[in-house]
Amino acid sequence: MPHHLLQRHWSRFIGPNPPSPHEKYQPHANPIFASPFGPFPPSPDNLNIHELCFPPRSPLPEDYPLFINAITQQSVSLHQFYTRTCALARVLRHDGPNPLSLGPSPTDDKHDGEILGLFSRNQIHYPMVVHACWRAGVVFGGISPASTPHELWWVLRKMQVTSIMVHESLLGVLGKAIGLGTGAGDDMPLKLVLDVTKVVVLSEDGSMERVGGHRTVESLVREGMRLPERAWAMRGGDDLAYLFQSSGTSGLPKAMMITHRNGYHSGIQTLTTAVQGARFMGVEPFATPGITLGVIPMYHSYGMILWHLRVNLVRNTTILLPKWDLEQALQAIQKFKITALPLVPPLIRQLAQSPLTEKYDLSSVIGAVSGAAYLPPDVAYQLAQKLPQGKDMPIPSGYGLSEAASIASPATPGIFGLETAMPGSIGYLLPGMEGRVVDPDTLQDVKKGEKGELWARGAVVTPGYFKDAKATSDIFTEPGWLRTGDLVMRDEFDRIHYLDRLKEMIKVKGLQVAATEVEDTLLEHPENLVRDACVAGVDNGRGDGSLFVRAWVVLTDNGRSFRKEDVASKLDAWVKNRLSKHKWLTGGIEMVDSIPRTPSGKMLRREMRDQYHALLKREGQAKL
Incomplete structure (x- = not known):
């Protein structure tokens, strides 16, 4: 029973x-x-997520459409999904034919091992890859498809991604991220460990065997269909299943364990x-x-x-x-x-x-x-x-x-x-x-x-x-x-x-923006324009619960040698080049003499935000 x-x-x-x-x-x-x-x-005690969704020795219910692309009408039924998941899992198992040369995944963060990055927009076969990973015991990390090369490079390092599935439209972003190197010259202890021979492409054309010199997901599914199913004790329970790209309750993007x-x-x-x-x-x-x-x-x-x-x-x-x-x-x-x-x-x-x-x-x-x-x-x-x-x-x-x-x-x-x-x-x-x-x-x-x-x-x-x-x-x-x-x-x-x-996070259209990440980006401008920076979320005036990202900056001597309009333009372009769209400075950039801080040095972002909102209110009343 x-x-x-x-x-x-x-x-x-x-x-x-x-x-x-x-x-x-x-x-x-x-x-x-x-x-x-x-x-x-x-x-x-040791339940695997895939086993909960597809209990062993339990027949599938009557077939029905599971995912349908509203634009292309492409669809995947429940039975197709399960068959394809099993096939892909046979290929991903490190103890099988293993065409990608994957190693065992870690059970926690005390050990190293195979982490498969998933770098793709929504696609009807994305969930199949997820379930194949769970079934095969491969830990994966979900990565935002809106990532810039610099953001991707950072997350690949935080997640210690060793292999990656990438949507074909994002191959260029991945290439630029890899081109940034291992990070050997910076202070972050986690370096880039991605093996460029372990890149798999999620293509919209299911007939493709290779894209950009890399195997496609569909080619792996076809290979798995030819392989026999072998007994496999799935790990579960308190073992690591996947990683989330998260800014956490504060600070720069992190890799959160689930x-x-x-x-x-x-x-x-x-x-x-x-x-x-x-x-x-x-x-x-x-x-x-x-x-x-x-x-x-x-x-x-x-x-x-x-x-x-x-x-x-x-x-x-x-x-x-x-x-x-x-x-x-x-x-x-x-x-x-x-x-x-x-x-x-x-x-x-x-x-x-x-x-x-x-x-x-x-x-x-x-x-x-x-x-x-x-x-x-x-x-x-x-x-x-x-x-x-x-x-x-x-x-x-x-x-x-x-x-x-x-x-x-x-x-x-x-x-x-x-x-x-x-x-x-x-x-x-x-x-x-x-x-x-x-x-x-x-x-x-x-x-x-x-x-x-x-x-x-x-x-x-x-x-x-x-x-x-x-x-x-x-x-x-x-x-x-x-x-x-x-x-x-x-x-x-x-x-x-x-x-x-309480946390210094900004929600923009449901997505998290870490104030410190944008601040650090401003401070890293190659022309050394900014001595201090404060970033906070301000009212966007639309009443939809979303915010604009606004920056207050203290200029360096070099920054003050330019017109304020030119400095703002340079900083805005720099942020747009380095960060995803939802992190852009849609709330504007203001030059100030100083950033308020507590005696212990903690930045008073809320004070800057409240002053700005009070100014907007006064200006609105003056126009009445």
Whole structure:
């Protein structure tokens, strides 16, 4: 008899003895509070994510389209996906024919080993590569396809990538990154270790055997189809599964570790809430197959949950848009009768405010959900009015971090007797999570109703940053408790209200921008124009929850020898050449005499931001 979590029934997501959704949750004043949904269902000690999605010795359900490219109409069915995944995994195994000469992957960051970088935009075969890695025991690292050569070079080093799958459109970026060398002359201890003979290309032309002199993914799948399947004990549990490109709670990009246990708990977490919500409403969970719009990046923690961690857990067809286009999205909703819209705040605002929505039939949409950044309440109501759910059911917004993909979310109204979590609140802790609200200076728990930093504990929380003990210690002041860097308030009902950002991170269209990374880039200008720099996120004036990146700089003597307009132009061009588009200085550059700091030297970014917002307000009032 298979473990309960591996049985093909929705009850596996709530465990053998789940709390009744009709039982009333009792709020309390204890410093540590837990999810009203209770703990995670029990799981096997060494479970691999791929095994959860495709339980051994369990037949596949009836076939159906798994991924469809909305533009090209190319599709992959569930059965095709599994067959192709198994074939590719046979090729990736280090103990097989091993045409790529891959070595064993590390189980943690105490050891070296094979790390396969995944450097690609959204593509219908990307999830197959992910599952083939899990099945073959290959640790991979997801990398943003928007990376510049310099950013890619940095991330390849932080992840210690030894081999890489690259989309054919990004081969030029990879070549330039490799051309930057190993980094032998700088202070970063991790050097470039990528083996240029271990480059695999993800091509849009499935017939290609090689692109740019490198094997294609499809050629490896075809080779794997000819190989026999051999017994293989999959690693799982607390072993390393993959790495995320993350800026962390502060600082430059890091490589964040996710274990198999982290991954599959993130995958089932909101399936648990969905099952309990259906039980509360007296309907069969997952009775209707889902059809989901696929626009969230596959390398991102949000996309990882949607497109990789839930394959075959519930029946769902993803209609994939390789890149966001408002009208193409609306056309896809109407044509494919899409039921679910996982989005980020800027996209929600576009849908909410565009008159194009009146041209298309959106009646199939059962619900939309927001993630990756704060969703302003007015936007949540505006889009809801255009969907069948109506204005009385505003778009919910989940809360999580790359370091813990999902922490809290609004719950089904009335479930467990919970008070409604209206927009502006991030809701209640999700299944399996515990929380505390802590004074960030004294590190003492605060009372309910007082503001403090949210600390979170649960199976979804990362063990830390890959080969970066200092960065790991910064987010775990106490073992197991992740410091989120976000200022919140826990109310009398144990709802969590987001207040502000303690960490110096800037959210631009759902993507993280580390202020320190942009500051360092300004200070590194080859003409030595900047002596000191401060970067912060400022209001973009659109009300979509996204920010503009603004810089305040103190010029060197050399910088002052140029006109201010010329310095601004030089710095702007330098940032655009070095960093991804979402990190550009869309909020402008201002020359100042000094940057305010605390006596200990900590930069007061918030003070600069607040002064700028006050100036905008005064100027706006003066124009009235």
